[in-house]
Amino acid sequence: MSQTILVLGAGTGGIITAKELSKKAGRDMKIILFEKEEKNVFAPSLLWLMVGKRKPQQVYGNTNKLAGAGIEVVIGEIENIDPENISVSVKDKESANGQTSYKGDYMVISLGVExxxxxxxxxxxxxxxxxxxxxxxxxxxxxxxxxxxxxxxxxxxxxxxxxxxxxxxxxxxxxxxxxxxxxxxxxxxxxxxxxxxxxxxxxxxxxxxxxxxxxxxxxxxxxxxxxxxxxxxxxxxxxxxxxxxxxTPKHQCPTAISKTDLIGKSGWIETNRNTMETQFPNVYAIGDITFIPLEMGKPLPKAGVFAHYQAETVAHNIAQKIYGKSDFKKFNGEGQCFLEMGNGKAGYAGGNFYGSPLPVVKMKEPGYFWHWTKVWFEKYWFFKYF
Ligand SMILES: Cc1cc2nc3c(=O)[nH]c(=O)nc-3n(C[C@H](O)[C@H](O)[C@H](O)COP(=O)(O)OP(=O)(O)OC[C@H]3O[C@@H](n4cnc5c(N)ncnc54)[C@H](O)[C@@H]3O)c2cc1C
CATH class of the missing domain: 3.50.50.60 (FAD/NAD(P)-binding domain)
Known part of the structure; x- marks a missing residue:
């Protein structure tokens, strides 16, 4: 029987989750991707926009373009989330009670920060x-x-x-x-x-x-x-x-989450750090909305690279569950980042943030190569998803 997966938020984590799921089992699943914004901004490009290296229309795609191959896109603001029943309601002016509700078998929350x-x-x-x-x-x-x-x-x-x-x-x-x-x-x-x-x-x-x-x-x-x-x-x-x-703006957990039992003592969603599953079975949270304490006493930083790898892990594991298999993957805390320095150069740092007792993160010699790798990733992102 076809299963429905609700993917909340079409930012980094949501896009990767929906696309990976559709690759793995598009025909056996219905994937509903919820997003409030029609303009889908690629955040790393905002830095180039600040200094005139990009025009505003070069840093976003159209959210509706994410539809297809088993993915339905719903543009609207999620107002209520019921993790126990795996359902959400979205603001809808056309509907009699101002909302439309959706029910799923799995839910992946990737709503980022407010x-x-x-x-x-x-x-x-x-x-x-x-x-x-x-x-x-x-x-x-x-x-x-x-x-x-x-x-x-x-x-x-x-x-x-x-x-x-x-x-x-x-x-x-x-x-x-x-x-x-x-x-x-x-x-x-x-x-x-x-x-x-x-x-x-x-x-x-x-x-x-x-x-x-x-x-x-x-x-x-x-x-x-x-x-x-x-x-x-x-x-x-x-x-x-x-x-x-x-x-930079103040960051807080999105209101739709702070009204639910999903919110932890940290003020964010606390998940299993390897599977990203919440305390509610088949409900996962990934990316900036999560709080993952590290052994060194600080939480895992909020960055797209973690949302990306967590999304791949969660999509794989949901597909395994749907097909009754048990070859599950773990998110292991790996991450990398580019550091733009200006004049066409960038640094690059990467490693394992789950390292014990401390993260093991190394920096490579800064240079032109890392800047162009970051530019290539931006082009790839827009080409692949929009
Ligand atoms: C200037 C800048 C530069 C950055 N550069 C890098 C970088 O080089 N490398 C890196 O790894 N990270 C970078 N990041 C961070 C990265 O963009 C985020 O960590 C990443 O986008 C997090 O992914 P996410 O899926 O958790 O959240 P997001 O990508 O923020 O997605 C959340 C989505 O949920 C939607 N949403 C929220 N609430 C609702 C609601 N109620 N109803 C419907 N939709 C909703 C939002 O509109 C949004 O589209 C950068 C960020 C900024 C601002």
């Missing part, structure tokens, strides 16, 4: 974790004539631990190529003690060095407390001025 703006930062700067914010930042940067540029992380956690560092280095390249370096100061403020801390002291130190060697001023352990037209105030009593501001 992004909010604190301290009225939207009035003063640009949220570069959104299409609109990265676009508006780029407009201001193109007209920039010199002054103070601040890249700000106002709160933890944030997805893609490398992104603010990449943003600062790409902006520095842009400014240098425009001949504005002598008139410009670029600073990065964050509450973290150092960059990409989960990857270990050595790697964190190497990233800090990369940033500072470019002349970017780095301010770790700076927790924002207030913002005004030209000033940022921090909990250590320091204030700073800026002329152009790029910031």
């Amino acid at each position: 992004q909010l703006v604190e301290h009225n930062l939207n009035n003063y700067g640009h949220d570069f974790y959104t299409l609109e914010g990265a676009t508006s930042f780029n407009k201001k940067l193109q007209d920039f004539k010199g002054g103070k540029i601040a890249v700000l992380v106002p709160s933890l956690p944030f997805k893609c631990p490398a992104a603010p560092y990449e943003a600062a280095m790409l902006v520095e390249s842009f400014i240098r190529n425009k001949g504005l370096s002598s008139k410009t100061e670029i600073s990065l403020y964050t509450p973290e003690p150092g960059p990409m801390g989960v990857a270990g002291k050595e790697l964190s130190g190497a990233v800090r060095q990369m940033v500072e060697m470019k002349g970017i001023k780095y301010f770790p352990e700076y927790q924002l407390t207030a913002t005004s037209e030209k000033t940022l105030t921090f909990s250590n009593g320091k204030t700073t001025e800026y002329d152009l501001l790029a910031f």
